[in-house]
Amino acid sequence: MGKVNLPIKWKLTLWYGGILSIILVIFASGVYIYFKNSLQKSIDAKIRSIGEVLSSSLTETHNTSIFGNFERYLENVLGRKPKGKFIQIMDSSGRIGAKMSDIEGETLPTSFSTLESALRGEIVYETIERVTPRIRMVTIPIVENKKVSSVVQVGTSLEDFDETMKKLLIIMIISIPTSISVTIVVGYFMAKKALRPVDQIRRAAVKISSSNLDEKIDIGGRRDELGRLAQTFNAMIGRLKDAFQRVNQFSIDVSHELKTPLTILKGETEVALRKEREKEDYKELLKSNLEEIDRMSSIIDDLLLLSKADAKEIKLNLEEIALRDLIMGVCMDMKIFADRKSIEIDVGELEDVRVKGDELKIRRMLWNIMENGIKYTENGGKVFISSYVNDGYARIDVKDSGTGISEEDIRFIFDRFYRADRSRRRESGSGLGLSISKWIAEAHGGSIEVESQPGQGSLFSMKLPI
Ligand SMILES: Nc1ncnc2c1ncn2[C@@H]1O[C@H](COP(=O)(O)OP(=O)(O)O)[C@@H](O)[C@H]1O
Ligand SMILES: [Mg+2]
CATH class of the missing domain: 1.10.287.130 (Signal transduction histidine kinase, dimerisation/phosphotransfer (DHp) domain)
Incomplete structure (x- = not known):
């Protein structure tokens, strides 16, 4: 089955609508069942207490004459006239001895099994569904000489109970869907409002193209x-x-x-x-x-x-390089250029160290840096080169006594085509040398650092991992 791609606001709404429905239905059913049970229990307790009062009173009296005026008797025993009740006394053969009914359905035929259970001394509750309104009835045995002589039955109409439960049900049936609908509607609008910036961002993104990169998304300083x-x-x-x-x-x-x-x-x-x-x-x-x-x-x-x-398309041709030999070689090549400007190449200490690298590339890097040192140094100046090991790196320092580089320029000299203006016209070159050198150093896992001030010469320091 394909995945349904609902908008987030709908998903959110459906989720909390659904969760709320489940919670409400469980909660409402719980309330309904609890309420129904406790109501039922209180009804049962009421009819049973009447039945028990009558049962003990009858056990004491032994007098059937009271049946002549049963209602009076009941009033005496119970202290008031029972309302909405059905009360009858029945002997062990099922014959009705006395009866009082405040309920419409007069006859309440007891089932045989109820009578049988009562005669065994049990108190039996039953709900009579055949009549309207329904009747809840308790049958209590009257024991004389350890023998059940008769039973008293107290019934009460379940009309109020049924009515109450029906009302409760109606309230729930109306209020649950209403509150769910209200939540869904409110929730939808809230989700929509909360997600509005997303749409703003989307619309801004649509507008952005290479010719329109000034577009900024403004969703009003939110911090969320x-x-x-x-x-x-x-x-x-x-x-x-x-x-x-x-x-x-x-x-x-x-x-x-x-x-x-x-x-x-x-x-x-x-x-x-x-x-x-x-x-x-x-x-x-x-x-x-x-x-x-x-x-x-x-x-x-x-x-x-x-x-x-x-494009990372260049593979380095790695081999062990004796750095000292390589530096000496480059210095020899450079001597021709240096001599033309009567610049002295001063070779300092060259520590004998081997690095793993692409010889041609490293030679080229060194070549660029030394050529710059000569190019940007006045006639009769000096270029000093040395190499040593420091911190797990082989370092090659090329220091010149040349023009130096200003602070504004130094940030850009490694950029492609960047040439500090003063030297631009005078010296040959395209401004790509340092970009290439930097790439070479970095491709080997090293770097190039520069220290320079105008008029103070420059120090280019190359770092290559050993
Ligand atoms: N040793 C140096 N002394 C002074 N300026 C330098 C030195 N090395 C590089 N620069 C400055 O950095 C710029 C970029 O160098 P580079 O990329 O090698 O280009 P190019 O040598 O072709 O000009 C140079 O144009 C120069 O202005
Ligand atoms: Mg150069």
Whole structure:
């Protein structure tokens, strides 16, 4: 069977309607049965007490003459005239000796079994259903000389009792469904009201799209679960907005970064084509074009790498790496660049430590950091490198005596395409180096930290787990 997808407000309503119905019905039946029993008991007690008074009085009297004026006798014995009662004395053969009836149905034929039980000395209660109104009757034996000589029967009309029970039933039949209906209606509206913010949230969610991330859910400063849901939702929209903005900015940056070399390519080519040129000039042009193409190509490679990294598509080629050898190797490569700017590469202590990593990637990270150190240091400056083990990590520090990085920039230097403005125009590069380096460190379970102040040089510290 398919699951019924009722709205929550209906489910809630049905649940408490149903539970209330069950509770009310059980409670009402309990009240009804208890009430009926205790009423019945009190009726039985009443007729029995009359019967017992008569029975003991008759045992003492032995006088059948009183039967001539039975009503007077009853008044004397009971102290008042019994109302709404039926009283008769019957001898052991079932013959009626005396009788008084205040009830309409005059004859009350006793069943044979009742008489028989009474003659054995038992007190018998019975409800006579044949007559209307019904009659409740007790038969009490009168014992003389340890022998039951006759029985006294006291009956009372159950009219009042039946009437009372009927009224009670009617009250219940009316009040139970009424209170259930009222609860259901009130409950439905309460559930609907309580859940209204959910609908508000839903409608706000419908309106949200990538071009409309300013939408905020306002359910009026509630501090309950729904208020928190709305808050969470708003926070999520905020994050989405940031993410979309980043993607947007990223596209702008990519286009910009590729546009520059393309513009140069186009400009140079157009100028060259304006008139006939020497073979050497064409060669020169093609060489220059090739540089721009290389530049674009490397940007695209870097972007591809970062996208793959984002999509977790890159698998590291893990192997044991002797960090000292690797650092020495990179320093050798870097020497050519450093010499051009008369920058001294100062190799400090290199602790002999092995890390598990992807050699090409770690080399590339180190390369980026050292290249930056050289790029952003004035001619004649210094780049200092050292490595040591600390806290279960191999650390490589690259410290330069360069321009340093301002506090505003330092937060962003690891972002894609971010380049601190001052250096942007002067130095080659696309602003992807640190993003890639950071990814490499993190992919190995490490990190890169930076400490820098403008004019004070910078310290880049790479951490790799051993
Ligand atoms: N050692 C450094 N000293 C000063 N600024 C640096 C240094 N390293 C990085 N930066 C700043 O961080 C920016 C981002 O670096 P990076 O991602 O390697 O890009 P790129 O080197 O292509 O500019 C650089 O443009 C520069 O402004
Ligand atoms: Mg760089």
